[in-house]
Amino acid sequence: MPSRKSLIPAGPGRPRSQEARRAVLDAARYLLEKRGYAATTIEAIAAKSGVAKTTIYRGWQNRAALLIELLVEVVNEAAPPPNRSPSLQALRTELRLGAIALGGISGMLLNSLLGEAQQDPDVRTALLNGLFYPRREASVNAIKQAQALGELRSDVPPHVAVDLLFGPLFYRMFVQHEPVTEQFIRQTLRFTLEGLSTTA
Amino acid sequence: MPSRKSLIPAGPGRPRSQEARRAVLDAARYLLEKRGYAATTIEAIAAKSGVAKTTIYRGWQNRAALLIELLVEVVNEAAPPPNRSPSLQALRTELRLGAIALGGISGMLLNSLLGEAQQDPDVRTALLNGLFYPRREASVNAIKQAQALGELRSDVPPHVAVDLLFGPLFYRMFVQHEPVTEQFIRQTLRFTLEGLSTTA
Amino acid sequence: MPSRKSLIPAGPGRPRSQEARRAVLDAARYLLEKRGYAATTIEAIAAKSGVAKTTIYRGWQNRAALLIELLVEVVNEAAPPPNRSPSLQALRTELRLGAIALGGISGMLLNSLLGEAQQDPDVRTALLNGLFYPRREASVNAIKQAQALGELRSDVPPHVAVDLLFGPLFYRMFVQHEPVTEQFIRQTLRFTLEGLSTTA
Amino acid sequence: MPSRKSLIPAGPGRPRSQEARRAVLDAARYLLEKRGYAATTIEAIAAKSGVAKTTIYRGWQNRAALLIELLVEVVNEAAPPPNRSPSLQALRTELRLGAIALGGISGMLLNSLLGEAQQDPDVRTALLNGLFYPRREASVNAIKQAQALGELRSDVPPHVAVDLLFGPLFYRMFVQHEPVTEQFIRQTLRFTLEGLSTTA
DNA sequence: TGCTAAACGAGACGGTACGTCAGGTCTTGAT
DNA sequence: ATCAAGACCTGACGTACCGTCTCGTTTAGCA
Numbered sequence: 001m002p003s004r005k006s007l008i009p010a011g012p013g014r015p016r017s018q019e020a021r022r023a024v025l026d027a028a029r030y031l032l033e034k035r036g037y038a039a040t041t042i043e044a045i046a047a048k049s050g051v052a053k054t055t056i057y058r059g060w061q062n063r064a065a066l067l068i069e070l071l072v073e074v075v076n077e078a079a080p081p082p083n084r085s086p087s088l089q090a091l092r093t094e095l096r097l098g099a100i101a102l103g104g105i106s107g108m109l110l111n112s113l114l115g116e117a118q119q120d121p122d123v124r125t126a127l128l129n130g131l132f133y134p135r136r137e138a139s140v141n142a143i144k145q146a147q148a149l150g151e152l153r154s155d156v157p158p159h160v161a162v163d164l165l166f167g168p169l170f171y172r173m174f175v176q177h178e179p180v181t182e183q184f185i186r187q188t189l190r191f192t193l194e195g196l197s198t199t200a
Numbered sequence: 201m202p203s204r205k206s207l208i209p210a211g212p213g214r215p216r217s218q219e220a221r222r223a224v225l226d227a228a229r230y231l232l233e234k235r236g237y238a239a240t241t242i243e244a245i246a247a248k249s250g251v252a253k254t255t256i257y258r259g260w261q262n263r264a265a266l267l268i269e270l271l272v273e274v275v276n277e278a279a280p281p282p283n284r285s286p287s288l289q290a291l292r293t294e295l296r297l298g299a300i301a302l303g304g305i306s307g308m309l310l311n312s313l314l315g316e317a318q319q320d321p322d323v324r325t326a327l328l329n330g331l332f333y334p335r336r337e338a339s340v341n342a343i344k345q346a347q348a349l350g351e352l353r354s355d356v357p358p359h360v361a362v363d364l365l366f367g368p369l370f371y372r373m374f375v376q377h378e379p380v381t382e383q384f385i386r387q388t389l390r391f392t393l394e395g396l397s398t399t400a
Numbered sequence: 401m402p403s404r405k406s407l408i409p410a411g412p413g414r415p416r417s418q419e420a421r422r423a424v425l426d427a428a429r430y431l432l433e434k435r436g437y438a439a440t441t442i443e444a445i446a447a448k449s450g451v452a453k454t455t456i457y458r459g460w461q462n463r464a465a466l467l468i469e470l471l472v473e474v475v476n477e478a479a480p481p482p483n484r485s486p487s488l489q490a491l492r493t494e495l496r497l498g499a500i501a502l503g504g505i506s507g508m509l510l511n512s513l514l515g516e517a518q519q520d521p522d523v524r525t526a527l528l529n530g531l532f533y534p535r536r537e538a539s540v541n542a543i544k545q546a547q548a549l550g551e552l553r554s555d556v557p558p559h560v561a562v563d564l565l566f567g568p569l570f571y572r573m574f575v576q577h578e579p580v581t582e583q584f585i586r587q588t589l590r591f592t593l594e595g596l597s598t599t600a
Numbered sequence: 601m602p603s604r605k606s607l608i609p610a611g612p613g614r615p616r617s618q619e620a621r622r623a624v625l626d627a628a629r630y631l632l633e634k635r636g637y638a639a640t641t642i643e644a645i646a647a648k649s650g651v652a653k654t655t656i657y658r659g660w661q662n663r664a665a666l667l668i669e670l671l672v673e674v675v676n677e678a679a680p681p682p683n684r685s686p687s688l689q690a691l692r693t694e695l696r697l698g699a700i701a702l703g704g705i706s707g708m709l710l711n712s713l714l715g716e717a718q719q720d721p722d723v724r725t726a727l728l729n730g731l732f733y734p735r736r737e738a739s740v741n742a743i744k745q746a747q748a749l750g751e752l753r754s755d756v757p758p759h760v761a762v763d764l765l766f767g768p769l770f771y772r773m774f775v776q777h778e779p780v781t782e783q784f785i786r787q788t789l790r791f792t793l794e795g796l797s798t799t800a
Numbered sequence: 801t802g803c804t805a806a807a808c809g810a811g812a813c814g815g816t817a818c819g820t821c822a823g824g825t826c827t828t829g830a831t
Numbered sequence: 832a833t834c835a836a837g838a839c840c841t842g843a844c845g846t847a848c849c850g851t852c853t854c855g856t857t858t859a860g861c862a
């Protein structure tokens with residue numbers, strides 16, 4: 001058995017149950033996959049996981065907080081956060097991984113949460129801090145390095161370049177007017193990067 | 201007094217009240233602006249508008265249908281559907297108008313509805329048919345014409361080109377990691393079009 | 401089918417369902433008998449009766465209000481309110497009927513409700529107005545008449561006389577230190593009335 | 601510092617805290633007075649007294665047990681159990697004392713506990729054994745003695761006589777249809793005893 | 801002009817889920 | 832061994848909206 005998180009001073013009282021925490025997240029994941037976002041209620045999660053509603057509310061402020069944590073977990077599983085080799089090639093990889101990572105329930109989950117984020121600034125902040133900013137940081141660095149190496153034109157602000165690259169992917173994800181195919185990813189990369197490259 | 205829609209045979213019984221319809225949409229709009237998406241419930245709309253819930257449900261299948269109609273109305277008000285001069289310049293205009301049109305409540309409303317669309321295919325279909333496809337059609341035509349005139353390279357599928365242009369805008373709209381500024385629109389246009397143009 | 405209570409002006413909107421009302425009271429009665437006061441929760445009543453919780457709360461402010469109505473109903477069933485022949489004999493009858501009426505679930509129910517009345521003045525008021533005062537009134541009148549006829553001494557305030565007669569019965573009911581037997585009722589009547597009568 | 605109960609061999613481990621016990625009862629009393637029966641929850645008592653819920657449950661089986669102990673304590677404080685001079689005069693005193701003792705929170709507490717007793721036989725038993733039977737015993741003895749001395753007629757079973765005397769008092773206490781005044785106590789005594797006495 | 805049919809307002813209905821509260825139990829570390 | 836602290840499961844609370852239903856009341860066009 002893994003010893004208690006001794007990093008946290010472990011105040012008085014019975015410690016939070018890690019088993020319960022896991023059971024909740026697993027149940028939420030199961031429900032999302034099998035029955036969709038709307039059916040993934042706190043009530044249903046409690047019933048499925050065997051963890052009491054009160055315990056869930058002790059661990060997360062609301063449904064959104066729980067699902068954001070789950071989303072981050074699922075996404076990081078599918079596409080580990082990129083922390084090395086900030087090259088142009090890394091951008092290709094990140095874009096591809098992103099497309100894959102957001103393919104399953106996580107895409108649906110992200111979309112739904114962005115809907116909630118519209119009404120609740122806390123949700124938005126949590127999504128940005130938990131998911132977008134960390135990954136964006138890496139991509140921005142890759143852009144900067146490519147600019148330093150002369151691979152990309154320097155008159156494009158890195159943040160804008162990132163949006164030009166990732167925007168089309170997320171656009172199709174959100175609106176779903178057309179499917180996100182492997183070919184579409186290739187085309188996005190090619191046509192956008194050619195435009196941004198100094199060889200233009 | 202506005203004459204009845206006499207194109208429809210007008211069967212027996214009392215005709216639908218156009219005043220009620222307007223009152224409902226106006227109340228929904230008011231509530232969206234003042235109290236947000238979540239508070240814009242059918243119940244609240246009924247109370248605010250003085251129109252009975254039953255009557256609302258006679259006119260729209262559910263809350264989403266009502267709000268989609270409202271969204272289309274508001275967007276078309278702010279940015280009338282582009283039906284002439286399918287040129288490269290039209291694309292610039294459309295992109296700018298889109299940014300403006302989605303600036304107020306309509307952006308929030310669209311985001312929230314896309315969240316619902318995730319769970320309800322009907323909502324998605326209605327959004328696509330009512331909002332996206334018509335405007336997309338115009339943009340695609342503009343791209344095609346520009347390709348025919350040699351202004352844009354021909355090896356880019358028009359649908360993809362549209363996504364490359366509009367993706368970054370919607371991306372920022374949805375995620376709101378950074379604001380959609382006038383400058384950002386300009387940069388998107390410039391860097392994307394330069395890349396897609398034959399002058400590259 | 402009994403036509404609508406046309407005594408009440410029947411305002412706008414769908415009228416309250418009398419079937420639902422009956423089903424709720426019947427379910428409450430059943431639960432009280434079979435599973436006791438504590439188990440007779442709104443939730444259980446809703447489940448048993450098939451009437452939605454919200455509908456129950458629309459009809460009664462809380463559990464106590466519902467149970468008071470049931471209590472009054474049950475008691476009036478077992479011992480119809482005495483409205484004639486205000487004689488000494490009527491007192492005997494009323495005392496006997498009271499003992500019988502409070503024998504079944506109504507005794508338990510009354511006790512429990514008096515407990516709640518302790519904490520909630522509204523409950524107390526409802527109990528007094530719905531159950532105690534009307535019947536007390538009749539008994540007081542009987543006493544007065546008997547005093548006028550010279551059957552009872554006149555220096556006893558009627559309200560006090562009523563309490564002397566009914567107190568012992570309720571005392572045993574509430575505390576249950578000893579059972580309320582037919583003999584006890586007889587003894588109460590005899591020894592108390594002998595003391596109160598002018599023949600003393 | 602109050603020395604530990606050193607009569608008990610003081611086995612291993614930390615001795616049970618008498619301070620905790622007192623703190624619990626005092627907190628319960630305070631809460632009853634200030635915020636009523638419903639608000640006197642175990643949770644609130646624990647918070648107010650600084651004693652852990654676990655410890656409370658070690659000392660009492662449940663909330664009712666705790667409150668019964670408190671009730672007995674409070675009542676015995678206000679009206680010490682009558683253990684001498686079993687005379688007719690003692691009955692007068694006991695009745696008066698009872699009225700006084702049940703005047704404050706103890707009346708409310710007793711009523712509420714009798715409500716609970718309805719659903720829980722243990723509560724009833726505890727109340728009878730802890731409060732009613734001991735005092736009743738004394739009153740019954742007083743009656744018997746008075747009968748032996750010829751002060752009271754002998755054809756009245758002593759238990760019944762006690763109920764005739766105390767019933768009216770408790771009746772008004774429970775139902776609270778009218779206040780328990782000093783005059784009412786006098787009247788009860790006078791009219792009941794006159795009836796029961798051989799001088800009738 | 802009166803009949804008929806549908807729309808209207810009002811609001812009750814059966815549901816689902818919410819977030820909270822207290823009950824009584826269990827698990828820590830500290831005394 | 833007992834304590835304070837506090838997490839745990841359980842069950843009920845009362846509320847908010849959902850979308851449907853029944854009323855009695857307009858409001859037209861047709862007869």
